[in-house]
Amino acid sequence: MTQRTTAIGVFFYFACLFFGPLGAQNGWFERPLSPRTANYQMKIRLDPDEKMIYGEATLVWKNPSPDTVGDLQFHLYYNAFKNTGSTFYRRSNRLSRLPDSDACFWGSNEMSDIRDGAGRALQSRYIQPDDGNTDDETVLQVLLREPVLPFDSVRVTYRFVAKIPKIMVRTGYSRDYFFLAQWYPKVGVYEPAGTRNARVGGWNCHQYHSNTEYYGEFGVYDVDLTVPADYVVGASGSLQGTTDSPAGTTHRYHVEDVIDFTWTASPKYLVFEDQWKHVRLKVLAFPGHECYVERYFEAAKHSLDFFDEHLATYPYHTLTMVDVPYHGLFTGAMEYPTLISVLSLDFFPKGVLFSETLTVHELTHQFFQQIVATNEQEEPWLDEGFTxxxxxxxxxxxxxxxxxxxxxxxxxxxxxxxxxxxxxxxxxxxxxxxxxxxxxxxxxxxxxxxxxxxxxxxxxxxxxxxxxxxxxxxxxxxxxxxxxxxxxxxxxxxxxxxxxxxxxxxxxxxxxxxxxxxLYGTDMCDYAVSDISVTPVLPKAGILDDGTCVGLKQTNAPDQWRSKITIYRNGEVLLPLDVLIHFEDGTEVREHWDGRDRYRIFEYTKPAKVAWAEVDPERKLHLDADFTNNGMRLKPDPLPAQKYGGRLLAWVQNLLEVLAFFV
Ligand SMILES: [Zn+2]
CATH class of the missing domain: 1.10.390 (Neutral Protease; domain 2)
Known part of the structure; x- marks a missing residue:
């Protein structure tokens, strides 16, 4: 490479770094990608000794509907961990995960000093739109002094104090590791009539249930995170700078057109960086897990390449992957805008691609559920299934x-x-x-x-x-x-x-x-070759058209074979499918069947016998519950290697199933 091309290369590298494909500076887009309905400015202080977060926030909320809206509804997810009366605990067996001690490992989140743009104090109350459980404080309704007019906006300021729970599910602390998801008062989604299933406009702000995830509104976040000076921070969005003060180091983050903001902090993090086109890739890992860093980067780059080619370019300027520690395992395998948590298990042989699978999966959620922001609580198939x-x-x-x-x-x-x-x-x-x-x-x-x-x-x-x-x-x-x-x-x-x-x-x-x-049904699909038979077709005996008389003994050598193949529909799901019939002379016939009747018989009279038949030879019908009955040979064809391979497959599968709940 000449000096000149090196200079051009360096220029493009930095151009990509700061301006990206959308002509935007690091963390900033030239024009909004989303409606920017819920926009937050937050100043946050983490007290790692007391496991507390102290926050001051301003929310500018734009009414996305032609309705006049008189309230705001906030998720206060940490109140799910406040006590055993919450809907989260009442309707789950998560209590068994709590440590058996008197330590106050519970969590909570309380908003106070809530005011509108004119500085007037606003009333609030906990509501329980899902189950009426008055012990549940995971949704707070704030009553506005003046309703928000159609497509107008409102500015609200408030303080909040969050007691960080010991890690229960997805968020919390363990030792000096903090993974802070669902940690701030987060406004719900106001759905105008016609959105999804909404017949009339209204808030979609469910309580926190143990089985379900989230639903978020798009916006811009400016978040100042103040932590002790020795803490390493990772967060959604792009770091705009840091400043030191007696209170610690303040990390200023900015991110646009996202549905959430998540961050993590620990003094023990190691930081690794890489680049994919305009995206700054980062891995935060703990000592001892350096060996997984390249695997995360590689899986992330493959995913970004794949989406670039097959769907769309990842629009954001950063992607942070957090390799969670064993003692914080339940924060692993989750997706947040521009930040995902992954994990690696040392006892897995290298051939088990658990780390890669998690990285690809959580990164895919950037597209399905964060950019295409579906409701994970009401329609989880739209994000988890697509992902x-x-x-x-x-x-x-x-x-x-x-x-x-x-x-x-x-x-x-x-x-x-x-x-x-x-x-x-x-x-x-x-x-x-x-x-x-x-x-x-x-x-x-x-x-x-x-x-x-x-x-x-x-x-x-x-x-x-x-x-x-x-x-x-x-x-x-x-x-x-x-x-x-x-x-x-x-x-x-x-x-x-x-x-x-x-x-x-x-x-x-x-x-x-x-x-x-x-999608809406529960029936199973299964098509099978249920029978193959062949009968000889003998030449005609008796008095033939030309007057000759042919005896039976003269016709015992067949010159044709009648092959009969029976295809059976074992399941209740009806799908069209192909059937491939192969004859001993190498010829083949491909049939198409609408798959509706209970069975279908195909018959052929040919000089060669059928050798084998197979339904859905290209395995287009992935729903077919049993591929082993898809094919049949005229003669039995034992496959011992497959049998033993199948046993090993089942063994590894059992091992993986133990870990399957993570993603
Ligand atoms: Zn997922």
Whole structure:
């Protein structure tokens, strides 16, 4: 490289660093990407000894609706950890995770001195929109002196004091490690009529339930975090600078067009940095885990590359990956805007790609649930299912279709394959539908139904409509709904629109018949080759047309064979499928069946016998619950290697299932 090209390279490097693809400075976009409905300025002080956060905040909230709105509703998630009366504890078995001691490991969050833009004090009260449990203080309603007019905005100031819980789920402290998610008073989402399922405008601000996650509004965050000088900080967004004072070091963060703000602090963090195009990548890890850093960076770069090519460019300027310590394990495997928590387990052999899978999964959530900001509480399939589908595509592409979940002792499984097995091996795969809300879904079923089953039927949809149309569907959905709040019907509407455009009425008027079965229904799908038989076709005996008489003994050598193949529909789900029939002379016939009847028989009279038949030879129907009955040979074909491979697969799967609840 010449000196001149080096200089140009350096220029572009810094240009990318500071101006990115959207012509924006680090952390700032040239123009808003989102409606910027909820905008926060917060000054925060962390007291690590007392495990407290002291905050002063200003919220500017824009009314996104034509309604006149008389109140604001805030999530105070830490109050879920305040005592055993909260809905979070009453409706879960999380209490068993609490340490058996008298130490005050509980959490809380209290807002005070709430004032409007004119400095007038505002009244507030806890409300329980979901279950009326008056002990639950996870939603605070603030009554405005003057309602917010349609599309107007209101400015509110307040203080808050958060007692940080010992890590229970996703957030808290452990020793001098702080992972601060769901930590500040966060305004809910006001849904104008027509948003998702809303018939009239209103707040969507659910209490904190142990099974469900979150739903956030887009905005800009300016957050000053003051921590002891020896603490290393990681946070959503871009660091704008630091200043030292007797109170500690203040880290100033700015991030735009995101639905949340999360941060972490510890004096023991090691910091590693890398770059992907305009994105500053950072890993925060603890001593002893340096060996995983490159694996995180590599998985992140693969994901960013993949989205760049197949969906959209990651718009933000930073991505921070936090490798959580063992003693803070329950903060691991979570997604927040521009910051994800990952984890690595030293006892896993290197062939188990747990670290990579988590990185890809949590990074994918940047697109599905943070940029396309769906409601995780009411429609978890829209984020977890979509994310699992993309996770499978990315992992299989970069780490191999037969090894992207694990490869141990020469036996491996791909991510997509593994997710399918996980769903099919659950106790009762028909227990609930993907469209169920998260509130009432048992934790055991949450993952398998919302994550795995959704990913499997998305793959099946891709098999039916083809990769090109599926790609069209994703791009159309993303472009239409990025920085908005779509619901499930908005996704299926996009599918119907794109499939109609690309395929006319090949799949009927629309694909609602598909969604009724796989999204809203609980039936299983299974097609099988149930029987193959061959009978000889002998030449004609007796008096033939030319008057000759042919005896039976002269016709005992068949010149043709009648092959009969019976395909059976074992399941209740009806899907169109292909059947491939292979004959002993190497010829093949491909049939298409609408899959609606209980069975279908294919018959052929040919000089060669059928050798084998296979339903869905390209495995387009990922929902098919049993691939082992998809094919049949005329003669038995034992496959001992597969049998033993299957046992090892089951063993590794059991091991992984123990850890599956993390993501
Ligand atoms: Zn997830």
């Amino acid at each position: 699992t589908y993309w996770e499978g595509r990315i992992m299989d592409q970069y780490y191999g279709e037969k090894s992207s979940a694990f490869k141990v002792l020469g036996v491996g499984a791909g991510n997509v394959e593994y997710n399918r097995i996980e769903f099919l091996n659950m106790g009762n795969p028909k227990i609930t539908s993907c469209a169920q809300s998260g509130f009432d879904t048992k934790a055991d079923n949450y993952r398998t139904i919302f994550y795995n089953k959704t990913a499997i039927w998305l793959r099946t949809l891709e098999g039916l409509v083809g990769e090109a149309t599926m790609s069209d569907i994703w791009k159309t959905y993303y472009e239409k709904w990025k920085f908005k709040h779509p619901g499930g019907r908005d996704f299926t509407d996009v599918v119907n629109e794109v499939v109609r455009k690309n395929h006319g009425d090949r799949f009927g008027d629309n694909l609602d018949w598909f969604f009724e079965q796989v």
